Amino acid sequence: MRIALDAMGSDRAPAVEVEGAVGALRELDGDFSMVLVGDREAIEAELARHPEAPRDRIEVVHASQKIEMGESPAQAIRRKPDSSVVIGLTLHKRGEVDAFISAGSTGAVMAGSLFILRPLPGVDRPAIGTVFPTAAGHTIVLDSGANVDTRPAQLVQFATLGTIYAQDLMGVEQPRVGLLNIGEEPEKGDERSVETYGLLSRAPGINFVGNVEGRDIIHDRCDVLVCDGFVGNVLLKFYESIAGFIIHLLRQEVGAKGLEIDTDRVFRTLDYTEYGGAPLLGVNGITIICHGGSPPRAIRNAIRVAQRSVQRGMVAHIARELARPADPTQEP
Amino acid sequence: MRIALDAMGSDRAPAVEVEGAVGALRELDGDFSMVLVGDREAIEAELARHPEAPRDRIEVVHASQKIEMGESPAQAIRRKPDSSVVIGLTLHKRGEVDAFISAGSTGAVMAGSLFILRPLPGVDRPAIGTVFPTAAGHTIVLDSGANVDTRPAQLVQFATLGTIYAQDLMGVEQPRVGLLNIGEEPEKGDERSVETYGLLSRAPGINFVGNVEGRDIIHDRCDVLVCDGFVGNVLLKFYESIAGFIIHLLRQEVGAKGLEIDTDRVFRTLDYTEYGGAPLLGVNGITIICHGGSPPRAIRNAIRVAQRSVQRGMVAHIARELARPADPTQEP
Numbered sequence: 001m002r003i004a005l006d007a008m009g010s011d012r013a014p015a016v017e018v019e020g021a022v023g024a025l026r027e028l029d030g031d032f033s034m035v036l037v038g039d040r041e042a043i044e045a046e047l048a049r050h051p052e053a054p055r056d057r058i059e060v061v062h063a064s065q066k067i068e069m070g071e072s073p074a075q076a077i078r079r080k081p082d083s084s085v086v087i088g089l090t091l092h093k094r095g096e097v098d099a100f101i102s103a104g105s106t107g108a109v110m111a112g113s114l115f116i117l118r119p120l121p122g123v124d125r126p127a128i129g130t131v132f133p134t135a136a137g138h139t140i141v142l143d144s145g146a147n148v149d150t151r152p153a154q155l156v157q158f159a160t161l162g163t164i165y166a167q168d169l170m171g172v173e174q175p176r177v178g179l180l181n182i183g184e185e186p187e188k189g190d191e192r193s194v195e196t197y198g199l200l201s202r203a204p205g206i207n208f209v210g211n212v213e214g215r216d217i218i219h220d221r222c223d224v225l226v227c228d229g230f231v232g233n234v235l236l237k238f239y240e241s242i243a244g245f246i247i248h249l250l251r252q253e254v255g256a257k258g259l260e261i262d263t264d265r266v267f268r269t270l271d272y273t274e275y276g277g278a279p280l281l282g283v284n285g286i287t288i289i290c291h292g293g294s295p296p297r298a299i300r301n302a303i304r305v306a307q308r309s310v311q312r313g314m315v316a317h318i319a320r321e322l323a324r325p326a327d328p329t330q331e332p
Numbered sequence: 333m334r335i336a337l338d339a340m341g342s343d344r345a346p347a348v349e350v351e352g353a354v355g356a357l358r359e360l361d362g363d364f365s366m367v368l369v370g371d372r373e374a375i376e377a378e379l380a381r382h383p384e385a386p387r388d389r390i391e392v393v394h395a396s397q398k399i400e401m402g403e404s405p406a407q408a409i410r411r412k413p414d415s416s417v418v419i420g421l422t423l424h425k426r427g428e429v430d431a432f433i434s435a436g437s438t439g440a441v442m443a444g445s446l447f448i449l450r451p452l453p454g455v456d457r458p459a460i461g462t463v464f465p466t467a468a469g470h471t472i473v474l475d476s477g478a479n480v481d482t483r484p485a486q487l488v489q490f491a492t493l494g495t496i497y498a499q500d501l502m503g504v505e506q507p508r509v510g511l512l513n514i515g516e517e518p519e520k521g522d523e524r525s526v527e528t529y530g531l532l533s534r535a536p537g538i539n540f541v542g543n544v545e546g547r548d549i550i551h552d553r554c555d556v557l558v559c560d561g562f563v564g565n566v567l568l569k570f571y572e573s574i575a576g577f578i579i580h581l582l583r584q585e586v587g588a589k590g591l592e593i594d595t596d597r598v599f600r601t602l603d604y605t606e607y608g609g610a611p612l613l614g615v616n617g618i619t620i621i622c623h624g625g626s627p628p629r630a631i632r633n634a635i636r637v638a639q640r641s642v643q644r645g646m647v648a649h650i651a652r653e654l655a656r657p658a659d660p661t662q663e664p
Contacts, residue, residue, distance in 0.1 A: 135577055145514055148522035182477055182565040190480035190562050214569030218577045230522050231563045233514040237546030238567060239574065245467055245550050246578045 007038035009104030020299025073107030126282030145233030162224030178212035178222030339370035341436030352631025405439030458614030477565030494556030510544035510554030608633030
């Protein structure tokens, strides 16, 4: 198995990417190698700082261009054919690598994946799934920002994508699917939610457990939480920031008393980078999007998620599910 | 000034309400009295437990009915004319009290306020404003759940309602108004957001500072954060729960080390009940909605907010602003 990593994506690229890749190669089980895509010189300079790196399992593919954060995603993909994102995704498209990971511009990685890998047949809109830490485990929230103004039928597809992810990556046999809403009853919420509730209730292959309110997200009511990308993105970014804010308050309080506690451990429980980046689900390939501020640990965990996604055949699993006829009476 | 308090609303009614009212009368400055609405016997029994209560400033108005949490709000208001919510709001409508506070069903208090107090002329949809604690102060987020499927022009009204609240209650002269969105640029977000951005940019009397992302909510980018009630409600409930969750993680960590820290102080910073309930803005009166799980402190703080809203003439202020012609060239 070969996993391509955009070495130029993160805020501290390529240092973080190289350290994450070396860590993954040394610590993760399984026979895989890494393809680092980006400025060869910069990558080699970083690799030189890691004498422990298993060089026989690392290949560097040069990319002379880099997509910047502020660029229009679609334009950047068209205008920068020699960027690390386009080259990495093209390697994946050609079958030369089995997955692609980037901590670069989410919009560009998404646009590139849609243009180059293409959506799977039957997938209307691929979605970004983010694993939220909860009190008892994790919930994958999708869509986390790839799509706005989604239609109810598209939200039902997100439920299927999330179900397969939870089965293949989180080891949940019959994932509970919740619909993010502002009340528990079926008639609660906006028009989209009411219609989606009805569709999810009847959707084959979906273990729908009903509406999930904001207060219940962290209380493990579901394994898969379906929502429009607008509210999903607001929630995700709020979660990231609030965890940091509370830890900050706490450190002030602890500092004032001259005590030392392991806030890092608390923080880790809340750190979604711990769970290995956000998969773009529904494209014909494995794309994992990491936070621009990812530490090496997040990159290593994303590599683990990519590895497992390939091992489990998640893309074929999604393709199989979404090729099924929508009407269960027509199933073979 | 007379402030009516629904004594039957909270999860621990009327004990919490009576304790909150007695505390407010003893601790807050200003010449005001409380009208406790609900089961006279139960209220008197609670009052008997507070010998320190200034009885000359407390009136009990009997209500033989109580609206339960599960009831349909609109039906409950129609079918229970002798409920504490309907009686309290009717006292307010008749001018016998200056404000109404309830920790009962948000839906019922809202429906009752709309039916009995009525929206102010020019207000399309009254909105619930919730004060979010932030790193440097507070932001009022509206709508927090009264309205879904809002139109851009309605969101602009929320901006005006929030601006007046921030001026009158938070003491901000020119409140910064942000639009909750999933990116900073004007063209980001769903259709509603893009259109609202344009309207807010041109709205007279609004100090619009642009889009605010989920990660920036707690970083004090604005005093007023405008959003549809769907995402506002999800955020509010998530915020409430996540603060509790993090404190829980923390207590585990601290407990494991046998240390004691004042997590209550950290928690208080995050506790929106500290800020005195959520005003329903845009009705012809002062309605403050408290959390069902409110402690007496939250009731006391809501009384303080009601008192100040009356003192500042907030309702007349809103009426004046919203009666202004929308086109600034037509202003006198």
